[in-house]
Amino acid sequence: MLRNPIRTLIAQRKPLCFPRSCRHVSTSASTKTKVLTTETMHPLVRQVEYAVRGALPIRAEALSKQLLSDKSLGFDRVVFCNIGNPQQLNQKPITFFRQVASLCENPELLKPENRQTLLKLYPDDAIARAELLLKHIGSVGAYSHSKGIHHIRENVAKFIEERDGYPADPENIFLTQGASAGVHTVVQILTQNYKSGFLIPIPQYPLYSATLSLVDATQVPYYLNESTNWGLDVKDLKKAVDGARDNGVDMRALVIINPGNPTGQCLTEQNMREIIEFCHNERLVLLADEVYQTNIYKPQTRPFHSFKQVLCSMGGDYKDQELFSFHSISKGMVGECGRRGGYLECVNIDEKVMDQLYKIASVSLCPNVQGQILVDLMTNPPTSGDSSYPQYREEIDSIYQSLKRRSSKLADCFNSLEGMTCNDAEGAMYLFPKLTLSEKAIEAAKANAMAPDTFYCMSMLEATGVCVIPGSGFGQQPNTFHFRSTFLPEEHLFDSFCGGLRKFHGEFMAKYKD
Amino acid sequence: MLRNPIRTLIAQRKPLCFPRSCRHVSTSASTKTKVLTTETMHPLVRQVEYAVRGALPIRAEALSKQLLSDKSLGFDRVVFCNIGNPQQLNQKPITFFRQVASLCENPELLKPENRQTLLKLYPDDAIARAELLLKHIGSVGAYSHSKGIHHIRENVAKFIEERDGYPADPENIFLTQGASAGVHTVVQILTQNYKSGFLIPIPQYPLYSATLSLVDATQVPYYLNESTNWGLDVKDLKKAVDGARDNGVDMRALVIINPGNPTGQCLTEQNMREIIEFCHNERLVLLADEVYQTNIYKPQTRPFHSFKQVLCSMGGDYKDQELFSFHSISKGMVGECGRRGGYLECVNIDEKVMDQLYKIASVSLCPNVQGQILVDLMTNPPTSGDSSYPQYREEIDSIYQSLKRRSSKLADCFNSLEGMTCNDAEGAMYLFPKLTLSEKAIEAAKANAMAPDTFYCMSMLEATGVCVIPGSGFGQQPNTFHFRSTFLPEEHLFDSFCGGLRKFHGEFMAKYKD
Structure with missing residues (x-):
């Protein structure tokens, strides 16, 4: 949870006037400790928190590795809903964008003697765009202007x-x-x-x-x-x-x-x-x-x-x-x-x-x-009349419509669960449902030295392989519990994804019923 | 020139205890100044210096733009020797590297139905490497592990x-x-x-x-x-x-x-x-x-x-x-x-x-x-036996030998000039010759509100279009003058590049002879 900044401000006033180095006893060649430790390092680094890549994702990574050899986990893969990373969950890149990027990488392809072969693999407007960009860029391997090209x-x-x-x-x-x-x-x-x-x-x-x-x-x-x-x-x-x-x-x-x-x-x-x-x-x-x-x-x-x-x-x-x-x-x-x-x-x-x-x-x-x-x-994408426009339009629209459908589907799923309410997403890639947790669940979290929302999310991860981030990583009203999940899992897997969440939630609520 | 850190340390002790904000008079809605000014911004940002992209390169960029319409400058292009940026000066990228990179950008090319066409444009080992990398990476459009793949x-x-x-x-x-x-x-x-x-x-x-x-x-x-x-x-x-x-x-x-x-x-x-x-x-x-x-x-x-x-x-x-x-x-x-x-x-x-x-x-x-x-x-480049190895070897060797030749050539050029001495480069991409400047040149620099080495480099830029960086940007012994130049201009232009420097230097020394 976020610090109370005003309290922090007051608490910090003194250490900032006399920096924390005062606490650092100068070490001599005879001591065996490292020079750089979490005690001697930059004090501001210590206070940084970044839950989107914190304890949950670290555990998720470990499970992901374990799955390579251990099939007994009860799920066959980890689903990373902790971060808006669409292509990790197999969202296809926009074809035109990648065509241009690949031509810029390999300007040899653009030589006249390759043109005929190239046209079997690339549309004319991707070739033209790469040529235009390279005219302005020179080489993608050169430092550009520091503000950008x-x-x-x-x-x-x-x-x-x-x-x-x-x-x-x-x-x-x-x-x-x-x-x-x-x-x-x-x-x-x-x-x-x-x-x-x-x-x-x-x-x-x-x-x-x-x-x-x-x-x-x-x-x-x-x-x-x-x-x-x-x-x-x-x-x-x-x-x-x-x-x-x-x-x-x-x-x-x-x-x-x-x-x-x-x-x-x-x-x-x-x-x-x-x-x-x-x-x-x-x-x-x-x-x-x-x-x-x-x-x-x-x-x-x-x-x-x-x-x-x-x-x-x-x-x-x-x-x-x-x-x-x-x-x-x-x-x-x-x-x-x-x-x-x-x-x-x-x-x-x-x-x-x-x-x-x-x-x-x-x-x-x-x-x-x-x-x-x-x-x-x-x-500056392809526009009407460009060879690549129809495919570009189709790809953008299909990703958009699918995101929209998945956003509703997941919100519906969350809203159907006992003790959970969730606002619709008007935009972005996430839902942030609110959880009502039983006293028993809160006690169990405490016994595991976790915040209640972290305990819920960790339980979900261990049961389903789905990695979401507890609300405490984003801040929330005191004594409320949330988590953030992307709605990026692939659409053809979405029903089983929602089904898994529903099953886990039911079991969790039953287990910790007051 | 670098601050004396110890003197700086002592001078800073007080302001650091009572941060510079004390100097910042809190502005109210009625004043018309900006909220963010060089007076109110982070004080450490102000003290940062970065000569490699400082006054000289900024002037060089302006000249480069001017050249597009104005042919009266006495040179036909700006030569950026201020920064080790080989591909900006037309060093060719390693073919195999770019082939793999371009295939990773556009995995559509790797589909079986494209293989025959693809083999006309790409060697088999580049294709195999891209396939191996993509197997581990997934998509180049996805966030990877924060430490890297x-x-x-x-x-x-x-x-x-x-x-x-x-x-x-x-x-x-x-x-x-x-x-x-x-x-x-x-x-x-x-x-x-x-x-x-x-x-x-x-x-x-x-x-x-x-x-x-x-x-x-x-x-x-x-x-x-x-x-x-x-x-x-x-x-x-x-x-x-x-x-x-x-x-x-x-x-x-x-x-x-x-x-x-x-x-x-x-x-x-x-x-x-x-x-x-x-x-x-x-x-x-x-x-x-x-x-x-x-x-x-x-x-x-x-x-x-x-x-x-x-x-x-x-x-x-x-x-x-x-x-x-x-x-x-x-x-x-x-x-x-x-x-x-x-x-x-x-x-x-x-x-x-x-x-x-x-x-x-x-x-x-x-x-x-x-x-x-x-x-x-x-x-992990191609090795002996790989299809791309001979070309890879040839490209690496040819760039290496050329850099070596250019490094000697430029050191010889500098050492042949009146009042200039230059150590050979045992490594890296730069020479850092020492200049002996006349009193008159030092006076002229002062009159132009420049450090003497900056004045010399600015004069060189205006006369030849060659952009180098004064020694003061790197630090040097007090009362000595140097500049850093890369030896990256293209080899076929190198004699005229050295010739231009020689001519400028002669004229500069003559003009400011004591």
Whole structure:
């Protein structure tokens, strides 16, 4: 569970003035301990938590290995629902994207003498796109500009302009190694010291708490309202900001994940205007994590609006409102997590800060070029009339429709279970059902030195091979229990997947009946 | 030039106890300034310097753009010798590597119905390797294990075992997004607070100074001796450590770049033993940047030894000596910079620290998979008998021989110039000649508000289009002037490249003759 940041802030004040080194007794050559231990290492590293890859997934990996030789586990494979990693669960990549990527890897194929053979394996528009990209890139093996290849940033700017109807400048776009890398850079530069405060949603994607821990900024939580489908009330933001300021926190930024992770809600335009107005009044930089912008399952009632678009629509009074928006190739129907690609758009950011961001990007030289190529393809896909368009359209639509069906199916399954309620996903890739656990289950968890939700999830993993993440990894209202599950298992396995969960749940509830 | 770390340490003591926020006047909604400015941002970001992508390359980029429309510059292209980026200067990638990478991108090609066509474009061993890799990876679009794909870590371990003759454990290997990312993680975890001290060579690759600035550790410089071909004397290390300790620095680690960057020296085994003994006596973790391990130009007299090998050869007394070793796909004859791949081997590192390293790696999910694939190929290339071996051998040898020739040619060129002396490169990709500048040149630099070496390099860039980096970006003895240049321009252009430098230098020296 998240620390109370304000309490943490106060508790930290002294150690920060006299760093923890005071506790480190200088070791001499005669002692036999290591120089680098968990006692002597960077103290902020210790406090980082990242449940999405924590105890549950580590146990899941061990079970996965065990299954290679041991068939007695009661399930024949581990199903990794702990992380939005579609291709791990056999989601097929978009054919056109991979064709272009493979041609960029092997430019020998593009030589005239290979053209005839090549056309048996590749459509003409994939060849043309690879040629265009290589003209701008040179070689995928060369470091690019530290902000990313200019041609690709131009395409990203065009994509944003078309999406929003407002101008975008390639110079304000940084290509990144996934959204996580962009978030890390922005959170770091926004943190002046341990008093710098960031509003983060609870529940939240633990990238935020982990990154804030690592840079020693203060987490200021605001709660999403489960009873209004994880709605966001600006009054709660205001209360959180005022409370933090009363405790000496220098409020810097508001983090919004829209569509929500792990909660799947999609904000209305009206709500977004209120949020922007709030940031403007309170002088907060807005960090908009919009990586699920195409995972929208109720497009009629809850379409996606970008914060950039809503901000621009609010006119001149808000022209100074600072906004960072993050996007990724890992989500949507693209699902190219392993490539580590994404972008960051900086809106109304001070010019000198832009120079500093560029300098920091330079130290890690450049985002990987194959990730950049996928950003190009995601933001600039085949269009009507291109040879690859029909297949592209069909693939995107079929993944989308299937995700939508699976999201409902899993929500229905959860809602059919005793003591479990689950909001529908308006967007993203996850459900975050609420569990009511018996006293007996809570006691059993305590006896196993686990949080109750962790105990439930661990029991599920041991019984079914399904790996989900306890709500405590994301934060939740005190004394409530949740877990996050993706709805990414393959559709043809989905009924047996739901069946397995149902069976486990029934047995668990029976075993721990009060 | 580097700060005097000890002076810096003392100067920083107060601001660190009362963080710089004290200087930040809290802004209210009525002020019109931005929330995020260079005054309010993370103070450590401000102090980061990274010359390899600093003022010179920024000007070089501008000139490069200008050349598209303006032919009056006196040169027809900008030659980027500021960074070891071989493929930017048209070094051809290794064919087999790219073939495998492109097949992994597009597994459709591997379907039986395409086999006949495919064999017209790909050798059988590239197809077999891609199939093997995909069997272990699944999809290059899926997040992998946060340490990297296990199969590839096994191959890296075998590579290390064959190189060194001592065992290596895949569990001690982290695949990384280039060596820079590995260095960042290790430096971060080793930094307990601002008193944590790292010995870094002067001259050094500015990744180290930048990373240490960013984590607020203390840089403790030791000088390499230009007159003994950038030799390293353990007495100088000892002096630096003692001086730092006298000033309250908590010495943590020694950074060695071998072969040297920017200096190109290659350490003897005897010297490495002394260094390890020194680390052991002084209780310092050894950070060995060994990314240039195959760029060895005097293999008879100065072969490469890894620190791991020398450490293992020293026996049980040193069995606790902690070592991190970094390698990369960006250098050597591979030169795949744009992919961002590398690995980190942890030797004798505390088990609990290993868990913490894994946790931190998990927060950024995984290194990009295409970079991982290249690590597999680099450490496990075609061998005698494989269809691709003859071509692979020929490509590697031809790049190697050409680099060796170019390194001598450029050193000869520099040594033929008035007021310039240059050590030969025993390894790596750079020369670091010493310049004697006239009083008049130094005055002119001052009048242009530049350091003398920056002024020389900027003049070179404006006159020839050749971009090199002033010695001040790497550190140098006070009142000496150097610059770093790669020897990567294409061989068929090399005579005209040297000719251009010679002409510029003559004119510069004549213009500023005292």
